[in-house]
Amino acid sequence: MAQILAPSTQWQLRTKLTPMSSSPITPKMWSSILLKQNKKGAVKSSSKYRVLSVRSEGGTINRMEDLLNLDVTPYTDKIIAEYIWIGGSGIDLRSKSRTISKPVEHPSELPKWNYDGSSTGQAPGEDSEVILYPQAIFKDPFRGGNNILVICDAYTPAGVPIPTNKRHRAAEIFSNKKVVDEIPWYGIEQEYTLLQTNVKWPLGWPVGAYPGPQGPYYCGVGADKSFGRDISDAHYKACLYAGINISGTNGEVMPGQWEYQVGPSVGIEAGDHIWISRYILERITEQAGVVLSLDPKPIEGDWNGAGCHTNYSTKSMREEGGFEVIKKAILNLSLRHKEHISAYGEGNERRLTGKHETASINTFSWGVANRGCSIRVGRDTEKQGKGYLEDRRPASNMDPYVVTSLLAETTLLWEPTLEAEALAAQKLSLKV
Template identity: 90%
Template sequence: MAQILAPTSQWQMRITKSSIPSSPMTGKMWSSLVLKQNKKGAAKSSKFRVFASKYEDYTINRVEGLLNLDLTPYTDKIIAEYIWIGGSGIDVRSKSRTISKPVEHPSELPKWNYDGSSTGQAPGEDSEVILYPQAIFKDPFRGGNNILVICDAYTPQGEPIPTNKRHKAAQVFSNQKVIDEVPWYGIEQEYTLLQSNVKWPLGWPVGGYPGPQGPYYCGAGADKSFGRDISDAHYKACLYAGINISGTNGEVMPGQWEFQVGPSVGIEAGDHIWAARYILERITEQAGVVLTLDPKPIMGDWNGAGCHTNYSTKSMREEGGFEIIKKAILNLSLRHTEHISAYGEGNERRLTGKHETASINQFSWGVANRGASIRVGRDTEKQGKGYLEDRRPASNMDPYTVTALLAETTLLWEPTLEAEALAAQKLALNV
């Protein structure tokens, strides 16, 4: 560092005072100097290259220092990163604004707007979309009192835009019958890491394949685990942010990982998953790795990526809860088509009946059966109460949609007696 701050006398002799720029030099400026010096001789140019490298390292260190700068001792102002879901329904967007002082609740934050024509959410002639702050998390990237803000989007007239799935979910979770049942969710988010230059899974030979699945699930070692540093960084960042992350693990397909969020109550589950996804996008951005939530990123004899959703209500968790679970499963069987249509794009490539999935066209359930649409754990069966696991949602599902639909189908929707009787007969044959 001393050499960088105080150039050697040899360097000072090579550049005259008039040639020193008044502003910090960029990498292009140094490259220009190197090219000019190359014309004078190789011996001289080598010293230019060494110093240029040191200067660039110094510039990077200065930038890192500013990125890590703690503003708390100097100002009450904070940076709020407003986050929302874009037009595809799966892309996260964000932008920053200064807030005059630290806040503790989303209601203290102002509404904001963005150009919806640039995100596929509004026409160019009427492009303004309004952001409503809904949930706050600590910002693990900026630190201090800075925050991440999960928002949903509305027209200037106050109507939710079509991609605002949170609004409908909030209506379901504000129903008194749902509130009384205190719905718990534990969401298992699987994702795949890709090499940025070829969009091929991390750790895979370019244009080729690793050894068959088997040693990679929860594996350790340079030939089995690819991307652990990203998974660990994400885990810690989520804990710092206040996300209710409960664990992580390497998945069956190499280059694929999973994190779990929960148990979370009601709308909170969706807020936490979206915040965790945003943080993961930012970490992979910094690592130069591509994140994909495609439910079947590699065709063939490889596991797909799901977002298994564990679910229970107060009645399911109490004595006699297993019978309530069975009734919920019956309702889910009758609305299988509605659920599948809302459980993620491309899910038909994943739900084939192979690789620990059920067929997309047939509803099934079973105890400890990972090849069923709904799995019930052995402990739940033994204790007569507990939870169910919906294994149908794809990795790219909207958590607001899935959690609200589970509550709606099992708590608010009532089938006809005839449909209920027929479904009970079918389910009895499946078990």
């Protein structure tokens, strides 16, 4: 797992092999990791060996680490706030740092800031200023201390949300009294794929070739089954440190693919927690020299895609008689299937094929304990007559602000016509 344990790529050195010193390596030194590049099928390199990391007393990397780990708290009240926002593609994350005069406890204590929107695909060059509004804060697991990560959304100087600001609309829906009274809970299962840097091929896969078929990798243990566990574990702990409501993690069906779960989260908090967890994961993979992919079908063929299953319940669903409320919600979801699919992630048609634990993108379906349906209801929910539903349609690259608010809107605010409701109920065999 050399790719995982190596420091960030800017610290990786390519050098010729030099004679080793006769002095023994002290416990404080890092071992030099040498990879021969002349093996059959290996990527060609200009040098015979690649030194991934070298650390010695007083060495450059050692001094850099000392500075990165430096605790400035005893010397200043100032903190570093990392302002984070979503870029022009709607899925890329951007961030920059700002010094704040003292520790803060609420985003309202932070100043607004601006950035060059022409460089992120969010504004024209002749009028490029975009304003960041701080919305949520988390502890910074990279800098530690009182330093923070700040989730922001973006507005024009006139205060109008820019087109890629999906949080603003989500906040409006979640502030509606009907939605507030129902206390919507979300549990989001974020799947992702780790790729080798130079070849963009899944971690642990032979370059230009395929591993054995799926089966032993899901929740697997062992060097021939689990690829990237250090990244998953580092991310898990970093999320807990940051204050993210991460509830678990596991290796997925396709080798090199992982999942973590966030929730239960209420309302807009679900989107904030998923976005900040993605940012932390991007930073960890950056340091590990591994590429993070949220593509819903990173490898074509007989391999599982990557989704972002969204578990959802309301107060009425969780109370006695809640199963009938769930059925009514499923009916509404069936009538707005196309609207949801169009908002559930780019490239999702490559994943929702009806195979590999998915439903067809063109057909809405639901079932109890059926992972091949659009909406799955758990056995416990059916047995107890109350609980939650799982929307299995969202892709791994979905915008959680869009998906969570759309679920609330469709099930709590939108009302179908009586005729459409009756036809859908008959088609889905629902008695509501």
